[in-house]
Amino acid sequence: MVRNDWICGEYVQTRSGEIVDALQQHVMITVTAVAVGFVLSFALALVARHWTRLAVVVLSSSTVLYTVPSLAMFALLFPITGLSSTTVIVGLVLYSLVILVRGMLTGLNGIPADVREAAVGMGYGPFRLLTKVEIPLAMPTIIAALRVATVSTVAMTTLGIIVGHGGLGSLIKRGLDTDFKPEVLTASVLVVVLALVADLLLVGVQRLATPWRQAVS
Amino acid sequence: MDEFVDAIRWLGDPAHWSGAAGVPARFAEHMWLTGVSLLIVxxxxxPVGLWLGHIGRGGTVAINVSNIGRAVPTFAALALLFMTPLRLSDWTVIIALVVFGLPPVLTNTYVGMREVDRDAVDAARGMGMGARQVVWKVELPLAMPLIMNGVRLAAVQIVATATVAALVAGGGLGRIITAGFGRGDRPQMIAGAILVAVLALLVEAVMEFAQRRTDPMRRVQRRPLTERAAAI
Known part of the structure; x- marks a missing residue:
């Protein structure tokens, strides 16, 4: 190939297989990391709500983890989990915990005591209180945190290239090494588009999960 | 675990502590890139955040800027910059670091200025302070904890982004990780990661200390942070 333009239809056509593979890997890593992070955070938030001391420990240790740059985090994890996508996923889960646990605790602690008392007065047990009252009311804050975590996870997945599993990051790295502009630009644009699509999907989820908010406004 | 022991051994080898690719040289590069970028940020x-916060306009812009910044991967931004005719000099890295460092400082400065107690501002005006005095003597000192919070977030972000620059051929401690990865030298890769992590935690600790020192209310008993957040 002689030309090295930023935009190259031929590249996209001839290498569509590779691009789709990288995109799939990227989506798989991101979705797994966010899903695992979400479940773990939820469990941690529920436990931390009852043990305030544990909450302090969880929040401060996860903040320390968050300070470690992701490239260093993947490099530190790989002796344990090897050159696999697991290394990337574990690193991303650790980062998402900071954002998600904090968001969930803020959401759950922000519920007015009156509402909780009213529900208890109506005979709600702890489980029904949580699922029917607290989670729905905390939903906007939880989803806001989930959006932040998802968008930054999509972006950070590219750095998984340091252990050989970076999804679209692999294409960026190879384009960089071979000085091939369309590969770098195509992959970069796809990462941003992926982040925006994920964000929009979560906005949609929030609308479906909190129908009463539309009814009021 | 053996690999961590090897990494510690790598760090103990004096040969890795001299020359242009040695730890001190890479550390100096990292600090130079971070320091200059943070100063520019x-x-x-x-000033822009102070001004917007003082006149109380442009809030959505100040906040949306930081949301967009999160969606752009630092790696992609650095790679694209590298492929422009600018190539990758110290200054192109600094441009990227500044772009990623600006949002937290801008947002926090703006929010800090907006959250200054309006009564305090009114009292200052009532005492005959002009706009300049209100900004310098009342609003700025009271907004200081949040401004410093933004600077701290920016510093951590810049240290991390400077590490990523090594993946694109920039300097800094990240280079030790990528060089180790490139030639399959796992102890070196882990040693580099340890150095980067230690640097990031040190920067965080220093900035947190600075944040405490610049808080004008530090000697006053404060309500716990969560309570304050709820009050806002």
């Missing part, structure tokens, strides 16, 4: 974002 503060020089630009603090």
């Amino acid at each position: 503060c020089g630009v974002a603090v």
Whole structure:
């Protein structure tokens, strides 16, 4: 190939297989990391709500983890989990915990005591209180945190290239090494588009999960 | 676990502590890139944030800027910059670091200025202070904890982004990780990661200390942070 333009239809056509593979890997890593992070955070938030001391420990240790740059985090994890996508996923889960646990605790602690008392007065047990009252009311804050975590996870997945599993990051790295502009630009644009699509999907989820908010406004 | 022991051994080898690719040289590069970028970020974002916060306009812009910044991967931004005719010099890296450092400082400065107690501002005006005095003597000192919070977030972000620059051929401690990865030298890769992590935690600790020192209310008993957040 002689030309090295930023935009190259031929590249996209001839290498569509590779691009789709990288995109799939990227989506798989991101979705797994966010899903695992979400479940773990939820469990941690529920436990931390009852043990305030544990909450302090969880929040401060996860903040320390968050300070470690992701490239260093993947490099530190790989002796344990090897050159696999697991290394990337574990690193991303650790980062998402900071954002998600904090968001969930803020959401759950922000519920007015009156509402909780009213529900208890109506005979709600702890489980029904949580699922029917607290989670729905905390939903906007939880989803806001989930959006932040998802968008930054999509972006950070590219750095998984340091252990050989970076999804679209692999294409960026190879384009960089071979000085091939369309590969770098195509992959970069796809990462941003992926982040925006994920964000929009979560906005949609929030609308479906909190129908009463539309009814009021 | 053996690999961590090897990494510690790598760090103990004096051969890795001299020359252009040695730890001190890479550390100096990292600090130079981070320091210059952080200075530029503060020089630009603090005045703009103070001004926007003082007149109380442009809030959505100040906040949306930081949301967009999160969606752009630092690696992609650095790679694209590298492929422009600028190539990757120290200054192109610094441009990227500044771009990623601006949002937290801008947002926090703006929010800090907006959250200054209006009564305090009214009292200052009532005492005959002009706009300049209100900004310098009342609003700025009271907004200081949040401004410094923004600077701290920016510093951590810049240290991390400077590490990523090594993946694109920039300097800094990240280079030790990528060089180790490139030639399959796992102890070196882990040693580099340890150095980067230690640097990031040190920067965080220093900035947190600075944040405490610049808080004008530090000697006053404060309500716990969560309570304050709820009050806002």
